[in-house]
Amino acid sequence: MILTRRSTLGLGAAALAMAAFPMRVMASTEEAIAAFTGGAEVGEGGLTLTAPEIAENGNTVPIEVDAPGAVAIAVFAASNPLPEVVQFNFGPLAASQSAATRIRLAKTQDVIAIAQMADGSFVRASQAVKVTIGGCGG
Amino acid sequence: MASGVKPRVKVPKSASAGEAIIIKTLISHNMESGQRKDSDGNVIPRSIINRFVVDFNGQNVIDVALEAAISTNPYFEFEATVPESGEFTFTWYDDDGDVYTDTKAIEVG
Numbered sequence: 001m002i003l004t005r006r007s008t009l010g011l012g013a014a015a016l017a018m019a020a021f022p023m024r025v026m027a028s029t030e031e032a033i034a035a036f037t038g039g040a041e042v043g044e045g046g047l048t049l050t051a052p053e054i055a056e057n058g059n060t061v062p063i064e065v066d067a068p069g070a071v072a073i074a075v076f077a078a079s080n081p082l083p084e085v086v087q088f089n090f091g092p093l094a095a096s097q098s099a100a101t102r103i104r105l106a107k108t109q110d111v112i113a114i115a116q117m118a119d120g121s122f123v124r125a126s127q128a129v130k131v132t133i134g135g136c137g138g
Numbered sequence: 139m140a141s142g143v144k145p146r147v148k149v150p151k152s153a154s155a156g157e158a159i160i161i162k163t164l165i166s167h168n169m170e171s172g173q174r175k176d177s178d179g180n181v182i183p184r185s186i187i188n189r190f191v192v193d194f195n196g197q198n199v200i201d202v203a204l205e206a207a208i209s210t211n212p213y214f215e216f217e218a219t220v221p222e223s224g225e226f227t228f229t230w231y232d233d234d235g236d237v238y239t240d241t242k243a244i245e246v247g
Contacts, residue, residue, distance in 0.1 A: 082207065088202050089203070091200060093197050093218055093220075093221075094199050095217035096217045098216065099214060100215040100216070101215070102208070103208060
C-alpha cells in the first residue's frame with residue numbers, strides 16, 4: 001500500500017476518532033464527580049476503598065469504603081453506562097464513616113470513591129477491578 | 139415491583155451505652171437497571187430502590203442514595219452508635235413510589 005497524503009490524513013482522522021471515544025466515557029465520569037464535589041479540588045489520603053482485584057461476576061462486586069471524619073462518600077464506576085453507583089450520607093449516630101455494599105460493574109475498570117470531609121474538602125481513592133463476566137445485561 | 143419485596147435486618151438485641159454496633163441489611167428486590175433489553179430488543183424500564191434511610195429514635199444514622207449500579211437484592215453493612223435503648227427504623231424508597239419499612243428494638247443495659 002502506498003501512503004499518499006490523502007490516505008495518511010484519513011488514518012490520522014480515524015485514530016483521532018478512536019482516541020476521542022474513551023475520552024467521552026471519561027468525561028461523563030468527570031461530570032458525575034464534579035456534580036458531587038461542586039468542582040472543588042480533590043486531594044488524596046484519608047479514604048480507604050476496598051474492592052476485589054478480580055471480580056468473577058460483575059453482577060455483585062463487594063466493595064467497602066471507610067473515611068474517618070467524612071460526612072458523605074460517593075462511589076463511581078468509570079466505565080459503566082452510568083458512572084454513579086452509590087452515595088452514603090452519614091448522620092450523627094453513624095459510629096464510623098464506613099459502609100459496605102455490592103455493586104454492578106459492566107467490565108474491567110477503575111472504581112472511584114470520593115469522600116467529603118467535615119471541613120468541606122474532598123479526597124479520592126480508586127482501585128482497578130478486573131471483571132470476568134460483565135454485570136449490565138444484554 | 140411491589141411483590142416479593144422482603145426486608146431483612148440484623149441488629150444485636152442488646153448493647154452497652156455508646157457502643158458501636160454493626161448493622162447488616164438486605165432487601166429482596168430485582169433492581170432492574172434500565173440498561174437491559176428483553177428478547178424483542180425493547181429496553182426494560184428502570185425499577186430500583188433509589189433511597190435507603192436508617193434512623194435511631196428519630197436521629198439519622200445513614201442516608202444512602204442508590205443508583206442502577208447497585209446489585210440485585212441491595213445489601214448494606216455499616217456501624218451505628220446507640221446512646222440509649224430505642225428503636226432503629228429502616229426505610230427503603232422504591233422508584234414506583236412504594237416505601238418499605240422495618241423496625242428493630244435494641245436494649246441498652
